[in-house]
Amino acid sequence: MTQSPQTPEPKGQVSDAVKGNWVDHLAPQWSRPYLRLSRADRPIGTWLLLLPCWWGLLLASASTGRFGFYDAWIMLGSAMGAWLMRGAGCTWNDITDRDFDAAVERTRSRPIPSGQVTVRGAAIWMGLQALISLGILLTFNKAAILLGFASAIPVLVYPFAKRFTWWPQVFLGIAFNWGALLAWTAHTGSLGAPAVALYLSGMAWTLFYDTIYAYQDTEDDALIGVKSTARLFGARPLPWLRAFLILTVVLMALAFILALLPLNDLLILVLALGGAWFLGWHLAWQMRVLDIDDWKVCMHLFRSNRNAGLIPVLFLAAAILV
Structure with missing residues (x-):
């Protein structure tokens, strides 16, 4: 029996892009290299940046007992x-x-090393995205705006971290979880201890998922001298991942207790803590099926953290609604 020919890969597709993504199949041809630069064909990173924002906003809303139109804008603006x-x-x-x-x-x-985009073109595209994002930030309160400006520092530093430390994932965690601080502050008007605990929980979560992600590149990283926690932990990542899991859950639970215990409402507190608990079980499942020698498994588990991060979102939303 004659086999049907395989559909050829779209021109310029990045090797680890989601198959069948909208960028490679629906976006105008001229825009595809720039959207690939933004990882629009790999949406997991946007989720991992967004989810701590929603954690911070929903926790703040649960602690104050209000979620209004401005909060809906914070949620949309964060996205x-x-x-x-x-x-x-x-x-x-x-x-x-x-x-x-x-x-x-x-x-x-990727677009720059493959010649799809010049460095100058990439720099212009970067500036345009940052400028539009600034316009959104300026709709928040003053304290949140100041936090937003401060977030630029870890973003600028992160790409260089793997050149001088075995822990570049820490710098990624600092940058990727900033939204927990910002969204809490956008709702409450000031930074608080629950937001800081939630931020630290997100950093531990980032250490967990980005270590798994880094195992895809350990051989190449060793050849070119790039450092990572995956290279540091070698063949024994599980004790470290277990520690990151525990820190994620304990710090998130602490954030929920600090924010919600003063309400004297046991149901709200239990619902919120359920989000931290089930997030922990999701991370435990990832550890159980992890195969550091199979890049496809590592990528699948990394992407599954969208669902992991949505668990606290759902439980916090339920806590607001009760």
């Missing part, structure tokens, strides 16, 4: 800002890492 700032950050990362990316099998198909 748009996460897409834009993740795109700007990834573009900056690809500009700074273009020589490294050209030497790594998984990343050499």
Whole structure:
């Protein structure tokens, strides 16, 4: 029996893009290289940047007992800002890492090393995304705006971290979870201890999922001298991942207790804590099926953290509604 021919891959597709993504099949041809720079064909990063924002906002709303139209805007603005700032950050990362990316099998198909976009074009695209994101930020209160400006520092530093430390995932965690601080502050008007505990929980979560992600590139990273927690932990990541899991759950539970215990409403507190508990079970499942020698398993587990991060969102939303 004659086999039907396989559909050819779209021209310029990045090797680790989601198959059948809208960028490679629906976006105008001229826009595809720039959308690939922004990782629009790989949406998991936007989710991982957005979810801590929603954690912070919903926890603040649960603690004050209110969720109004302005909060709905914070939620929507966070989503748009996460897409834009993740795109700007990834573009900056690809500009700074273009020589490294050209030497790594998984990343050499990215727009800059593959010649789809020039460095100058990437820089202009980065600036445009950052400028639109700034417009969204300016709709929040003054304290949140100041936090938003401060977030630029870890974003600028992160691409260089793997050159000087075995723990670049810490710098990613600092940048990716900033939204927990910002969204809490956008609702309450000031930074609080629950937001800081939630932020630290998100950092531990980032150490967990990005270590799994980094196992895809350990051989190439060793050849070009790039550091990561995956290379540091080697063949024994599970004790470290277990520690990151415990820190994620304990710090998130602490954030929920600090914010919600003063309400003297046991149901609200139990619902919120359920989100931290089931998030922990999701991370435990990831550890159970992890195979650090199979890049497809690592990528699948990394992407599954969208669902993991949505668990606290759902439980906090339920806590607001009761």
